[in-house]
Amino acid sequence: MNSWHRTRTIASRELLDFVRDWRTILTMLLIPLFLFPLLFVVLPLVVVGQAEELTATEAQVVVYGTLPTALADALVETNVVLLTPPANSTGVDDDEQNRLVREGSLDLIMGWRLDEEDVYVVHLRYMSTASVSNDARSRVVNAIAEWEESERVRRVEAGGMDANVTLDPVRFDSTSMDLASQSERQGWLLSSFIPLIFATWMVSSAIQPSIDMTAGERERGSLEALLCAPLPRWELLAGKWAAVSTIVLAGVTLQVAGLMFALTYLAGPGLLEMPRMGVAPILLLMVAVVCFSVMVVATELAIAMRSRSVKEAGSALAPLGLLVLVPAIIVQVVNLDGVEGVWFAVPVVNVMLAMRELLLNRVVPFHTVVWLSTTLFYTALALAYAQRQFDREDLVLGAS
Amino acid sequence: MEGEVLASLRSVSKRFGPVVALDAVDLDILHGSSTALIGSNGAGKTTLLRILAGVYRPSEGTAVLGEGNIVDHRRRIGVMTESTGLHVRLTAWENIRFHARLFGVEDGEARRRTERHAGPLGMLGALDRRTEGFSRGMRQKTALMRALVHEPDLLLLDEPTAGLDITSARAVRTLIQSLVEEGRGVVWSTHDLSAATLCDRLVLVHNAKVVANGPLSTLLASSSVADAEALHELHTMEATREFLEGVDVVS
Structure with missing residues (x-):
């Protein structure tokens, strides 16, 4: 051998x-x-399932201020329940409301006001470590971004300008390509x-x-x-x-x-x-x-x-x-x-x-x-x- | 052939760093003879067996089998280690066949030889069973059959009857005796002095030295003691005394 x-x-x-x-x-x-x-x-x-489950969950958002109707409608469409603050609430700093967010019985506190320069100021309080609270924040931010886009167009057109040209002065040719x-x-x-x-x-x-x-x-x-x-x-x-x-x-x-x-x-x-x-x-x-x-x-x-x-x-x-x-x-x-x-x-x-x-x-x-x-x-x-x-x-x- | 020297150790010493495991050992293993290797734990029996098996090379001296170095003639040696060293997920036959192949024995021939030994050892029905469920005795017998499968001239056995019932131990002894009669040399390391007395020669190892070597009757006659146990005690005590006398004691 x-x-x-x-x-x-x-x-x-x-x-x-x-x-x-x-x-x-x-x-x-x-x-x-x-x-x-x-x-x-x-x-x-698993990732998709979790995301879908989260999206289907209602988010409880208490709003200080009056939201534009279009924005409020957009939020409701994304399963956000808009709540009116209690009568005795002192505002976004209200300890009781903040405690509810920390405990998870409330998902987000939202402040909405128009300042003297005609700019909307948004204040958000949420828990980044809680899934629903974090997702509520994303839904609100996305809805505001979309509403802001339409508001921007409205204001430019109100000033007598073409919103399409003014807001989008640089465009990529649709035939641009990756050679790889x-x-x-x-x-x-x-x-x-x-x-x-x-x-x-x-x-x-x-x-x-x-x-x-x-x-x-x-x-x-x-x-x-x-x-x-x-x-x-x-x-x-x-x-x-x-x-x-x-x-x-x-x-x-x-x-x-x-x-x-x-x-x-x-x-x-x-x-x-x-x-x-x-x-x-x-x-x-x-x-x-x-x-x-x-x-x-x-x-x-x-x-x-x-x-x-x-x-x-x-x-x-x-x-x-x-x-x-x-x-x-x-x-x-x-x-x-x-x-x-x-x-x-x-x-x-x-x-x-x-x-x-x-x-x-x-x-x-x-x-x-x-x-x-x-x-x-x-x-x-x-x-x-x-x-x-x-x-x-x-x-x-x-x-x- | 019978009575001729099969293997010999001449002035063999083995050191592991500062530790002397074997000290100037001379030993002849004869064809057709059985040699019992006895001694306390740590005396050097296993080192001696490993040198005879070619696993260790002597630090000094020579270890010869036939005409050449033992290490170069391992094909002629069969070893049954104390731990048996079986692979538990393999059957008894697969364990034996593995070693047979390493020794160059063809499978069919290995199976015939194994079955020849398995009969007297009561292992025929267990050959194709996995060894993980084996009793200690069955493992011992499997290891013995493995050591015999290449028909070695020199058989080295470390505690071959330890853990065996009386019938099995007798079967193993009978098998070993038949191997001796075939002209093979058998070296048997054991703590069982009654079993050792059945061997042709006794080699007492103590503190890394061979302190007595010869047929039991000769050793008893020259020592004025009645049996192997007393002989063992006498020689180990003598060796300890000699060892202590050689040590410089600083008070």
């Missing part, structure tokens, strides 16, 4: 163990598959969040299997039995690496499948569509994902193997998921058009920047050379570090 067969045997055993645990399957495979469909279906449904195609715009939008989601998923999803296959095996005693087998340590590392990478890449593949399904069938043409990418960007994107997963899995296996226990490994690896967020967020704000080449050499940032460019269907030769060579270098470093940990003689006991 050669190295390939032994490595495959180890990886197969690890994967068999993995698929026998339905909880792990649920966490590692089903969640990535349904993540994007949930984001594109459930989230909008629809798919380019989709790619730009997707490129801003896909690398973030992929990177954080890869880092976080590799943690549990990495710990289970190293520190976990040591705690269960199965590692010692494995070390007695006639195989070099690098084969052990390769087998475990292959198993964790398969799990991580399966998760990423399912995420992509879920994303494509969501974009094609759920998001609708008005929201998002799949970006069109050439063969070279697609291939390079796959290389970037694979390189990144090799690096991440090797690093996590090494750290987990260094740890004395599952608990220690968990404590050492858990912050990694958060750590990767920092470069991931930096990548979101980097301007790709003027980006310096050095960014493509920074660990983690380089792969995510590469993903962004490739999703935009851009292949910049200099950037590609830099991110590819540096990623391979970091990957080699990670593998060398992992090999060093697996070569430790005290592997069976845990490193000190």
Whole structure:
């Protein structure tokens, strides 16, 4: 039996163990598959549902002053109930009325008066932390804005001017256009969040299997039995690496499948569509994902193997998921058009920047050379570090 | 072949930093013989077994199996660790097959060998069950079958009968005896002195040293004690006394 067969045997055993645990399957495979469909279906449904529910709710607004009839009618149309203040009320400063707003039995206090310069002055008191009160404020502000528009036209025309020309002296030609195609715009939008989601998923999803296959095996005693087998340590590392990478890449593949399904069938043409990418960007994107997963899995296996226990490994690896967020967020704000080449050499940032460019269907030769060579270098470093940990003689006991 | 040296340790020491886990140990394992390794917890038995298994390399001295270094001949060694080290979501057979494949044994042959051992051990009906529900005894027997699947020349067993009922323990002992009769060398680490007396040789380990090594009858004759338990006590006390005499005491 050669190295390939032994490595495959180890990886197969690890994967068999993995698929026998339905909880792990649920966490590692089903969640990535349904993540994007949930984001594109459930989230909008919840948001729209909540907004509709809020709009249908009556808002109790007490008004100090006399509103123009048109404005009052517009407010009533938006489910606003206009209340007259109590006879003994002292005005918008009335403590009792303010208390009612704070308690939620009243949603808004509105003061309306015309000053000496013929300008209407509006005073609003509401609770920004209460949904209905906040929404009542929005309804009132929107209704006033619309009424103000008609009032503005009325006043300009009363002065003998053409309101259309006076109030709208600059206009955009209706044939103005965005030269970016629809798919380019989709790619730009997707490129801003896909690398973030992929990177954080890869880092976080590799943690549990990495710990289970190293520190976990040591705690269960199965590692010692494995070390007695006639195989070099690098084969052990390769087998475990292959198993964790398969799990991580399966998760990423399912995420992509879920994303494509969501974009094609759920998001609708008005929201998002799949970006069109050439063969070279697609291939390079796959290389970037694979390189990144090799690096991440090797690093996590090494750290987990260094740890004395599952608990220690968990404590050492858990912050990694958060750590990767920092470069991931930096990548979101980097301007790709003027980006310096050095960014493509920074660990983690380089792969995510590469993903962004490739999703935009851009292949910049200099950037590609830099991110590819540096990623391979970091990957080699990670593998060398992992090999060093697996070569430790005290592997069976845990490193000190 | 029987009676010839199968494996030997010469002046083997093992250190972990400042800790001496094994100190200048000489030991021969013969073909067709069983050796009981006895000693208190922390005496160095597990380190000795791990050196014999090729998991540890000696800090000093040589560990040889046949003509070469033990580490390079792990294919000829079968190990049953104390914790058994089974994968609980796999069946007993899948655990055994996994190791058989690593040792280059074809699946069909591995299954035949496993069933041959499973019969006497009462495990035939449990081979295709997941090991997560196994009793300690069943796990021990599975680990033993796993250690035997590649037909090793040297079998290293760490507490193979611990946790077994009387019938199972007897079945394991019978199996081990048959392996010895086939010409294999068996090293058996145990706290059970009555079981140890069934072995051809006793090796007493204390404070990282081998303090007695030989057939039980020879050791008893040279020590003027009646049984293995007294022998163990005598040697460990002697070794402790010698150890303390060698220590500079500053009052």
